[in-house]
Structures are given as C-alpha cells and as structure tokens.
Amino acid sequence: MxxxxxxxxxxxxxxxxxxxxxxxxxxxxxVGSSSNLFREYIGAEFNNVKFSDVPINSNVEFHFILSFAIDYDTSSSPSPTNGKFNVFWDSDNLSPSQVSAIKNQHSNVKVALSLGGDSVSNGNAYFNPSSADSWVSNAVASLTSIIQQYNLDGIDIDYEHFQADPETFADCIGRLIKTLKQNGVISFASIAPFDDDQVQSHYQALWKSYGHLIDYVNFQFYAYDQGTSVSQFMDYFNTQSSNYNGGKVLVSFISDGSGGLSPNDGFFTACSRLKSQNQLHGIFVWSADDSKANGFRFEKRSQALLAIPH
Structure with missing residues (x-):
C-alpha cells in the first residue's frame, strides 16, 4: 500500500x-474570471493630450488605443480608399517616438490603433470596400506599415457606418485580423460595437465567424441613454455578454458624462458587483482627450479598482 x-x-x-x-x-x-485590464482611447479630438498626461497604475494591464486610422484620403473633402489606411489621430503629440517612450517607461503598457470611428472631417466614416479581396490586401499592407512605424501591439475595430452588408464586413475584418495575427504584426484585437440594429448585425456576423480571433469586446455602454441606472447597466451587460457569447465584454464610461451610467451615478458600484461575480473583464474609457479637463480622476479610480486582487 x-x-x-x-x-x-x-x-x-x-x-x-x-x-x-x-x-x-x-x-x-x-472567461468567467476578473481581469485587471484598463483601456483608453486617445488622440481623436486634437486637444494636445499626451500619453504621459494619463496616470498609469503599475498593477494593471494598460492599453492606449489611438483614434483613429481610417481608410479615407487626407484631402479637405476625404473620400474612401478601399482599405488604404491613413493616420487621423493627433500624431504631433502621439508620435512613434512617444509610443516608444511610454512603453519603455511602463512595462505594463501596450498601444493599439482603432479603425474607422464615427466620422471623418465633417461626414460619416463608412466601411465601404470595392471588393473583399482588394480591401483586405490593401488593409493588411497599409496597416502593417503604420503598426510597424509606430511600434503598436494590436488593433480595435470601431466602424459605426456601413456601405456593405454584414457578411462582407465579417469577411473583410475577420480576414484582416487573422492575417495580421498570423504574420505576427499584432498580438490582440478588439471590436467596439454599441446597441444599434445595423451596428449589431455587422459585429455579430463578425463574431459568429471570427469571434475566436477577437480578444476583447469594447462594448460602448455609454451609447445607452444618459441616466442609465445600475440595475439597467447590469441588464445591458448580461444582454451583451449573451450577444458576444464567450467573449470578454469590457465595461465603459464616457468622460464627459453624456451617456450611459456615469462614474458619478453608480458606474463603480456596477463594476464592484461584476468583480464580485468574476465578470469584470476590464474597463475602457472614451476618452483621454476629454478626461484631461478633470485630471483623469475616474481613470485613477478605475485602475485602483482593477488593481485590487480578487
């Protein structure tokens, strides 16, 4: 014995x-475990915000997301370029050398870029491929060049307007993510949907076919009505976790308090509740550009919450 x-x-x-x-x-x-991931969009509003302005807690995983790279030309009246992306963020203050500097200073920082966004110049930024194959080929080439120039780590998909059906969107974006990952150009990818029928139909088609390649769902909970309650927020979270089943759905707020559940009205109560249920996969913020005015106080609080061991 x-x-x-x-x-x-x-x-x-x-x-x-x-x-x-x-x-x-x-x-x-x-998926049912909590995370210490904090993400923040930066650079879309050209108000001279720098990476070094934003407080970074060493006990979180921190992602800056440059906003935006768009497949439009840079003329005074921009038009679509079928996957040939250009930089539309504040590259004077958020340059390749500044990306390297913040990553060298903070070993927990990674930097991504977001594709699309809501608008370009004074019009909507549309997902508008000429054909799937040509768009993917152009997107892989142009984004690889930008990502390598800026020493970036990942991409985020934030198209909000479409001149292509959900299946074409899924095919193009899915193949883009797959190719960039296979080529070792990026190590993670996220999507940024919100609760709108057209938006959801496109992103859920993408999720159905390529969800296994998408690391995070930056769901725009701040696109819900201003004055959202904690209980409504929890319901919304459960609904979107079901819509993106198996995904890491991150919670979010908007710095100017213009929508959703604001930090002053219970956002952190909801986060604590999710953390106790092992459902807090991370927090993201739109955006550093607006948070600069209030001294990034909610970024500090978000990271402090995420840094608490569960």
Whole structure:
C-alpha cells in the first residue's frame, strides 16, 4: 500500500516535470474570471493630450488605443480608399517616438490603433470596400506599415457606418485580423460595437465567424441613454455578454458624462458587483482627450479598482 502511494506521488511529480504545460492549462483564466485590464482611447479630438498626461497604475494591464486610422484620403473633402489606411489621430503629440517612450517607461503598457470611428472631417466614416479581396490586401499592407512605424501591439475595430452588408464586413475584418495575427504584426484585437440594429448585425456576423480571433469586446455602454441606472447597466451587460457569447465584454464610461451610467451615478458600484461575480473583464474609457479637463480622476479610480486582487 505504502509503495503504491509512493509510486503515485512519483508519477505526479514526473508528470509535472515533463509536462509543464499541464499546470499552465489548469491555471489559464476562463472567461468567467476578473481581469485587471484598463483601456483608453486617445488622440481623436486634437486637444494636445499626451500619453504621459494619463496616470498609469503599475498593477494593471494598460492599453492606449489611438483614434483613429481610417481608410479615407487626407484631402479637405476625404473620400474612401478601399482599405488604404491613413493616420487621423493627433500624431504631433502621439508620435512613434512617444509610443516608444511610454512603453519603455511602463512595462505594463501596450498601444493599439482603432479603425474607422464615427466620422471623418465633417461626414460619416463608412466601411465601404470595392471588393473583399482588394480591401483586405490593401488593409493588411497599409496597416502593417503604420503598426510597424509606430511600434503598436494590436488593433480595435470601431466602424459605426456601413456601405456593405454584414457578411462582407465579417469577411473583410475577420480576414484582416487573422492575417495580421498570423504574420505576427499584432498580438490582440478588439471590436467596439454599441446597441444599434445595423451596428449589431455587422459585429455579430463578425463574431459568429471570427469571434475566436477577437480578444476583447469594447462594448460602448455609454451609447445607452444618459441616466442609465445600475440595475439597467447590469441588464445591458448580461444582454451583451449573451450577444458576444464567450467573449470578454469590457465595461465603459464616457468622460464627459453624456451617456450611459456615469462614474458619478453608480458606474463603480456596477463594476464592484461584476468583480464580485468574476465578470469584470476590464474597463475602457472614451476618452483621454476629454478626461484631461478633470485630471483623469475616474481613470485613477478605475485602475485602483482593477488593481485590487480578487
């Protein structure tokens, strides 16, 4: 009996020595676990905000998301370029050298770029491919160039207006993410849908076909009505977690308080509740440009909450 016990213990030890991956598989975080991920959009409003302005808690995983790269030309009256992306963020203050500087200063910082956005110049920014194959080819080439120039880590998909059907959107964006990941150009990808029928139809088609390649869902909860209550917010979160089943749905607020559940009205109560349920996959903010005026106080509070061990 004693010998068999000894044998069993020896086998377990040998298995651990010769199969180190076994332990990491057991410890891998399932979707139902909390995260310390904090993300912030930056650069869309050209008010001279810099990476170094934003407080960074060393105990969180921090992603800056440059806003935006758009496949439009940079003329005074921009038109679509079929996947040939240009930089439309405040590149004077958020330059390649500044990306390198903030990443060198903070080992927990990664920087991504977001595609599309709501508008370009004074009009809507449309997803408007000439054909799926040509768009994907152009997008892979142009984005690889920008990502490598700026030393970026990931992409975020934030198209909000469409001149293509959901299946074409899913095909183009899915193939783009897959190719950039396979080529080692990016290490993560996210999507940024909100509760609008046309928007949801496009992103859910993408999720259905390529959800396994999408690391985070930056759901724009601030696009719900201003004055959202904590209980409404929890319902919205559950609904969108179901819509993006198996995904890491991040919660969010808008700095100027113009929509959704604001930090002054219970946002952190909702976050604490989700954290206690192992459902807080991270927090993101739109945007650093607006938060600059209030000293980034809600960014500090968000990161402090995320940094608390569960």
């Amino acid at each position: 004693e010998f068999s016990k000894f044998l069993m213990i020896s086998l377990v030890i040998l298995q651990a020595v010769f199969n180190p991956f076994h332990a990491s598989i057991i410890q891998a975080a399932p």
